Amino acid sequence: MDVMSSSAFTLNNGVEIPAVGFGVFQSAPEETVEAVQTALAAGYRHVDTAAAYFNEKEVGEAIRRSGLARNEVFVETKVWISDYGYEQTLHAFDKSTKKLGVEQLDLLILHQALPDEFALTLDAYRALEKLLADGAVRAIGVSNFMPDHLTRLLAETSVVPAVNQIEVHPYFRQSELLALDAEHGILSQAWSPIGGITFYRDGSHGSTLQDPTIGEIAAAHDRTPAQVMLRWHLQQGRQVIPKSVTPSRISENLDVFGFELTGEQLAAIDALDTGVRGGPEPEQITRETFGREIPEA
Numbered sequence: 001m002d003v004m005s006s007s008a009f010t011l012n013n014g015v016e017i018p019a020v021g022f023g024v025f026q027s028a029p030e031e032t033v034e035a036v037q038t039a040l041a042a043g044y045r046h047v048d049t050a051a052a053y054f055n056e057k058e059v060g061e062a063i064r065r066s067g068l069a070r071n072e073v074f075v076e077t078k079v080w081i082s083d084y085g086y087e088q089t090l091h092a093f094d095k096s097t098k099k100l101g102v103e104q105l106d107l108l109i110l111h112q113a114l115p116d117e118f119a120l121t122l123d124a125y126r127a128l129e130k131l132l133a134d135g136a137v138r139a140i141g142v143s144n145f146m147p148d149h150l151t152r153l154l155a156e157t158s159v160v161p162a163v164n165q166i167e168v169h170p171y172f173r174q175s176e177l178l179a180l181d182a183e184h185g186i187l188s189q190a191w192s193p194i195g196g197i198t199f200y201r202d203g204s205h206g207s208t209l210q211d212p213t214i215g216e217i218a219a220a221h222d223r224t225p226a227q228v229m230l231r232w233h234l235q236q237g238r239q240v241i242p243k244s245v246t247p248s249r250i251s252e253n254l255d256v257f258g259f260e261l262t263g264e265q266l267a268a269i270d271a272l273d274t275g276v277r278g279g280p281e282p283e284q285i286t287r288e289t290f291g292r293e294i295p296e297a
């Protein structure tokens with residue numbers, strides 16, 4: 001994709017997805033309607049939510065209030081692990097679409113692999129394949145699938161996921177996983193694209209927003225650190241879903257098409273990788289520790 005002139009990626013089944021989407025993780029239900037409305041008014045055309053964010057109703061409300069036609073907004077949501085299993089996952093689709101107030105989803109993904117119950121994960125994915133075949137969803141995918149999970153999924157199911165939504169920011173790049181996604185034509189969607197996970201927690205590796213290397217590159221382009229990080233992803237072929245409930249930041253994060261980082265600048269950001277994950281270790285996700293009931297619509 002030429003990200004200077006185009007603001008969309010084409011998924012492996014031909015469906016188009018905007019290059020910059022809008023994230024709503026940890027947006028409280030009471031702030032979500034306003035944040036999503038602000039984002040749609042600013043020009044975003046993709047919203048990434050999840051059953052486990054407990055704000056699908058508010059996302060749906062904002063889309064209706066925006067006045068945009070249904071087919072103008074790309075709606076993505078995720079099935080939580082407590083709803084895995086063939087029938088359960090089909091029902092999870094019903095719950096999410098009712099809460100969102102839509103009939104069809106643009107993208108439905110599994111939120112996590114369950115490494116200790118992989119057969120159940122495969123059953124959930126087969127339900128996504130069925131929804132895709134029925135036209136209930138336009139594309140399907142996964143999230144937080146590590147190389148081993150992806151390899152097992154590809155060996156045992158028939159539809160190659162359109163996306164793998166994973167933690168990627170300058171302090172945690174997962175380069176091998178990015179290469180594996182690319183090898184199979186799977187679009188990597190970067191979550192915490194500006195490193196949100198590094199500053200939600202006051203952990204040891206500090207904030208990407210205050211990183212001196214990123215700051216210098218931002219100054220050289222008269223841009224902000226967030227814009228530089230988003231540009232880094234886009235130029236390397238990753239879709240991004242920055243989250244904000246702040247109107248000025250919502251606009252700032254979409255205004256990333258008027259400048260280009262040099263190869264040297266991209267490499268300097270690559271070199272910031274610490275190899276330290278901010279989010280939970282995907283290999284350790286179990287229903288016992290992370291299970292949460294997803295209410296009916």
Ligand SMILES: NC(=O)c1ccc[n+]([C@@H]2O[C@H](COP(=O)([O-])OP(=O)(O)OC[C@H]3O[C@@H](n4cnc5c(N)ncnc54)[C@H](OP(=O)(O)O)[C@@H]3O)[C@@H](O)[C@H]2O)c1
Nearest residue numbers: 023024025191192193194195196226242243244245246249
């Ligand atoms: N699949 C998964 O397991 C998974 C996990 C985590 C996230 N996600 C998805 O990825 C999305 C984004 O990830 P994230 O929310 O963790 O992190 P993020 O988008 O990298 O960062 C969000 C944080 O950055 C702040 N912020 C946003 N724009 C900014 C700017 N221009 N300048 C300074 N600060 C800015 C936000 O504050 P304010 O809101 O206060 O402005 C918020 O604290 C989520 O919303 C969700 O959709 C998926």
